[in-house]
Each structure stands twice: as C-alpha cells, then as structure tokens.
Amino acid sequence: GAVVSQHPSRVICKSGTSVKIECRSLDFQATTMFWYRQFPKQSLMLMATSNEGSKATYEQGVEKDKFLINHASLTLSTLTVTSAHPEDSSFYICSAMPQNRGYSNQPQHFGDGTRLSIL
Amino acid sequence: AQKITQTQPGMFVQEKEAVTLDCTYDTSDQSYGLFWYKQPSSGEMIFLIYQGSYDEQNATEGRYSLNFQKARKSANLVISASQLGDSAMYFCAMRVPPSGTYKYIFGTGTRLKVLA
Numbered sequence: 150g151a152v153v154s155q156h157p158s159r160v161i162c163k164s165g166t167s168v169k170i171e172c173r174s175l176d177f178q179a180t181t182m183f184w185y186r187q188f189p190k191q192s193l194m195l196m197a198t199s200n201e202g203s204k205a206t207y208e209q210g211v212e213k214d215k216f217l218i219n220h221a222s223l224t225l226s227t228l229t230v231t232s233a234h235p236e237d238s239s240f241y242i243c244s245a246m247p248q249n250r251g252y253s254n255q256p257q258h259f260g261d262g263t264r265l266s267i268l
Numbered sequence: 269a270q271k272i273t274q275t276q277p278g279m280f281v282q283e284k285e286a287v288t289l290d291c292t293y294d295t296s297d298q299s300y301g302l303f304w305y306k307q308p309s310s311g312e313m314i315f316l317i318y319q320g321s322y323d324e325q326n327a328t329e330g331r332y333s334l335n336f337q338k339a340r341k342s343a344n345l346v347i348s349a350s351q352l353g354d355s356a357m358y359f360c361a362m363r364v365p366p367s368g369t370y371k372y373i374f375g376t377g378t379r380l381k382v383l384a
Contacts, residue, residue: 259313
C-alpha cells in the first residue's frame with residue numbers, strides 16, 4: 150500500500166518551455182504532498198508543501214512564479230516549471246502523506262522522481 | 269535549531285557483514301520522529317525504518333535496526349548481513365510536528381558500497 154506515482158520519469162526539453170510534473174497517490178488520499186529538488190550527490194531540498202484546496206507553502210528562496218504548484222484533489226498534485234532554463238535542470242521528487250492518520254509514525258511516501266533536462 | 273547530521277559521506281562494507289550508518293540530530297522538542305530512507309542510483313526513495321522519540325525499544329525491520337540513543341541524540345542505522353543490493357545512498361530524516369506540518373529535515377546522506 151501507500152503507492153505514489155510520479156510522471157513523467159524523464160523530460161528533455163528546450164529552454165523557455167514549461168514542464169508539468171504530476172504526483173499521484175494511487176491507493177490513499179493525501180491532504181499534504183511535498184515537492185523536493187535534488188542536485189547530483191546532494192540531499193533532498195524541500196521546495197514547497199502542497200495542501201489540497203489551498204495555496205502551497207514555499208520554502209525560502211524558491212520562486213513561486215517559477216515553480217507553480219496545484220493540489221486540486223486529494224490524490225493529485227502538480228508542479229509546473231515555467232519558462233524552464235538550463236539551471237532548472239535537476240531531479241524533482243514528490244512525496245505524500247496519507248490523510249487522517251496519526252502523523253507521528255507515518256512516513257512520507259515518495260514517487261520515483263523526474264529527471265528534468267533543459268537544453 | 270533543528271538539524272540532522274550524517275558525518276559519513278561514504279562507507280564500504282563487505283558482503284554479509286554488518287554496517288552502521290551514523291545519524292545525530294538536534295532538536296529541543298520532546299516529541300519527534302526519526303526516519304531512514306534508501307535511495308538507489310535509480311532515484312526512488314525507499315522508506316526503511318522509523319523511531320519515535322517516546323519509543324522505549326529500538327526499532328527493527330528485517331535486516332534493518334535502529335540504534336536509538338536519546339541522551340546522545342543519535343539514531344544510527346544498522347544493516348545486518350549486507351547484500352550487494354544494499355549499495356545506495358542512505359538518508360536520515362527527522363520530523364518535528366508542532367507546527368502542524370509534516371516536513372522532514374534531511375541529513376546530507378551516506379553512500380554505502382557493498383563489496384563482493
């Protein structure tokens with residue numbers, strides 16, 4: 150149980166285009182989802198917390214207009230990288246928390262990640 | 269300030285031997301959770317084991333166990349009988365709930381290489 154699907158797994162596109170990444174919880178409802186960015190050989194950097202039905206909470210230094218997050222349902226959150234440039238190339242990974250469960254021992258369940266390459 | 273520290277950037281272990289990956293944490297909160305994840309080269313994050321601050325016993329999950337020393341603020345991951353498939357990046361994470369979010373604070377990770 151607790152499967153999170155992330156799509157696409159890899160994207161290569163030209164500079165200036167916008168890229169949408171989907172994160173779906175397949176067998177549970179997720180009030181909260183998280184978006185991370187990971188540079189090679191580094192740890193995960195939290196970009197934003199996505200809450201169903203409300204605006205995402207962005208971490209300091211993350212451009213809201215560059216990284217648009219929409220959490221329209223309890224099973225889907227999307228991250229759109231707008232007007233992507235080579236410096237946006239990275240590994241993006243989402244995670245989700247099951248709804249209405251005691252948070253204390255519930256792990257975040259991660260998608261498989263998206264490797265984004267901007268040419 | 270809340271912080272997770274993993275001081276071993278890389279570790280080697282011989283197949284079938286046990287290995288300990290270090291994790292220390294810093295928080296002034298009494299209630300917190302500690303998590304370990306494995307990240308193979310393919311990139312996915314695999315949840316391994318959880319330890320709550322009020323848990324009296326060390327957590328175990330198959331070949332994984334957590335050596336929790338609260339007074340020292342350490343939560344080391346022990347992998348017994350290492351397998352070649354254990355070669356991966358390992359991250360320690362802490363969750364401190366009071367703010368109402370479920371955010372993790374991640375360590376910098378330890379890259380484990382299991383030798384045949």
